[in-house]
Amino acid sequence: MQARFTIPFQKPLVLLAILVGATLCAAQESHVIFDNQTGRILASKNPDKKLPVASLTKIATAIVALDWADLHNVNLADQVVVPLDATADGLANPIGLQPGDSLSIRDLIYCALLASDNVSANTLAAHIGAKIPNPNNLAPRENFVAQMNALARNLLMKRTLFLNPTGADHRTDTTTPHSTAADMARLTRHAMQKASFAFYVEQKSRQIHIFRNGVDHTHEIRNTNELLGQAGIDGVKTGRTRKAGDCLVLSSQQAPESRREGEQVFITPRRISVVLLRSPDRFRDGLNLVRQGWGLYDAWVAEGRPVKPSNAL
Secondary structure (H helix, E strand, C coil): CCCECCCCCCCHHHHHHHHHHHHHCCCCCEEEEEECCCCEEEEEECCCCCECCHHHHHHHHHHHHHHHHHHCCCCCCCEEECCHHHCCCCCCCCCCCCCCCEEEHHHHHHHHHCCCCHHHHHHHHHHHHCCCCCCCCCCHHHHHHHHHHHHHHHCCCCCCECCCCCCCCCCCCCCCCEECHHHHHHHHHHHHCCHHHHHHHCCCEEEEEEEECCEEEEEEEECCCCCCCCCCEEEEEEEEECCCEEEEEEEEEEEEEEEEECCEEEEEEEEEEEEEEEECCHHHHHHHHHHHHHHHHHHHHHCCCCCCHHHEC
């Protein structure tokens, strides 16, 4: 299926850049480019196609954790012990966490978002899932996932189903975790409005502390998002599994626009985001989509920023 773009009148060079970007990104399966402030969709391809989204799932994991901490005034420096079952499913464990290790909630969130560490996400889910209301008497991790799905419902992510806090491929063929580019755009827009989340994902690296047998082991983790710092990109998350392929969410910010009307000055933030699913070259495609998105954004601004329900998240 070909990409669907709405391209208003452009100057020739801008139009050429947009068309080149569309050609380069034709191989990837699904994407959405949108304005964060209004939710206006600037371009999309298969935005409502259900697909696995791999570790993009951890955006929801982090938001549930941060919302819980905010609601209950939890100190993010509180230590959490890695439970035995957090490592039992054989998922990728890039940091090498072991059962019995202790990390702060803050460092667990950093590990999940920057290093895309599955054990950290499972540990957060087990810890928080045991502390939140559990009317259906679920296991702690499943109780946490229920909160992730409640978040999705609240954000009108109608084509999304989370089955675990990591985004790992499910081991059965009957039910698989899935979402869409449009739904992940709704989640991203919500997440980037939370200052603490935005701060996490903009970090290129972070030194964390793992306490093992009473000894503090420092470990530097690096953000898997290779595009940080390019084209105004300051987030958000990478993802990869066998079924999902390579996925990527990017957010890019430019200097705010200011205009004066009489004695009043109006400031308009400028931020666009890209959700990219099942790409053969996610960083190349993602960077092209961001650049294309800013061209579309400028054309949209020149039209007066029209937004209708049919072209907004």
